[in-house]
Amino acid sequence: MKEAKNGRITEEMAIIAKEEGVSANLLARRVAEGRVVILKNKEREESRPVAVGEGVRTKVNANIGTSSIKPDLQTELEKAKTAVQYGADTVMDLSTAGRIDQIRRRIIESINVPLGTVPIYQAAIEAIKRHGAIVNMNEDDVLKVIERHAKDGVDFMTLHCGVTKDLVKKIVRFKRVMGIVSRGGTFITAWILHNDKENPLYSNFDYILEIAQDYDFTISLGDGLRPGSIFDSTDNLQVQELLVLGELVDRARESNVQTMVEGPGHVPFDQIEANVKMEKAICKGAPFYVLGPIVTEIAPGYDHIVGAIGGAMAGIAGADFLCYLTPSEHLALPTIEDVKEGVIATKIAAHIADIVKYGGKYLKRDLEMAKARWELDWEKQFKLSIDPEKARRYHSRIGKKSLKTCSMCGEYCAIKILKESLRLRSTCDIF
16 A cells, blocks of 8 residues: 555566556555455465456455364365365455464465464453453453464454444344354454453554554455344444444555454345445445345255345445355355355356446456357357356257257247248348
8 A cells, every 4th residue: 555655666566567458557556445355465475466456357255264163274275275166256254262372374375375364262262261251361361362463464344443333232232133244343342341451453553554564465444243143234323333434444554554344244135235325435435345244044055046136236336345254144154065155156246246336347248148149159158157167067968959059948949940941031131
């Protein structure tokens, strides 16, 4: 951000400008204004930078990480690689079990896309081991974990800085169906209630900015009070936290620290656009990172579809970064196949949003697919598919007989009949 404010185009900006097909000068101006962030810790020399924000492609994140139910490093490494293989622009390590430092470092080594983390998870787990309870962690415990993640090369960190002591006092007054569903938000809330002190991430924000300056990681301001059901959406607590985050965005920009803002998880479809526009107004165009959003509560096993529906609308409204959901959301840890399904569903949502936001080059692949369908060019259709393997596998069910017709209609293929009719008409016209 400092380089951009000084009018200099860094190597990362040049790479991104070429990849995104945008002017390097325009990109630099948006970075300087905080409307675009470049995810790249300076400690990670081999990773490719990724831009999130205004005027660039809508990005997709995939969450992975161990839990006490299954603390298996190899499985999580495979999930990370699968997520990248199927198009995730970033990966977040949310590990809460096993040797967390080692897990994070191994994941960083195994992928070349930006990695995000939530340091409060590790700080809380270490506090239980060291002090007996999460609420007994001290401020240094939290800050040291943030610095450790930065040193390891983490490119962006979710920090729940907006859950202030003042807001925690209001939680009792504002009743919700689902209370607080953010794990990090709950840790911070419990700590504030127990210690009767201000959120250490908020009270030490200036020090956190210094760490971010040193390593050039992006702060992702977490929504610790996000709604956990569509019945809690856009309520007093959510909006007041967003106002705090808007102030922190201003402070970060003054210190040349890149920030993005995390958005609500459960939102009725008709409130998504208002939520996006509210964040963009309050946070002065800061990139918006949304989980889903989830637009109905009744689809366990299909929440990757629910999230893609909400994500497409959010992206069209101006959200910049979509965090995937998998079919196992709300039910279990995702499998490797769940990760694949979640990434693909969210990539589709992001692509739909980019067609509406930008058109042009984002329509090219769709046009090529339409032409390939008209020509009944199956190989080209497979090649253009977001999941060629699945497209080919499904098509193989009908055998080779239908290769010269569309797959549903067989001999009554609309494309085949129309082409034959046009050919006959053309022949008749000669005479």
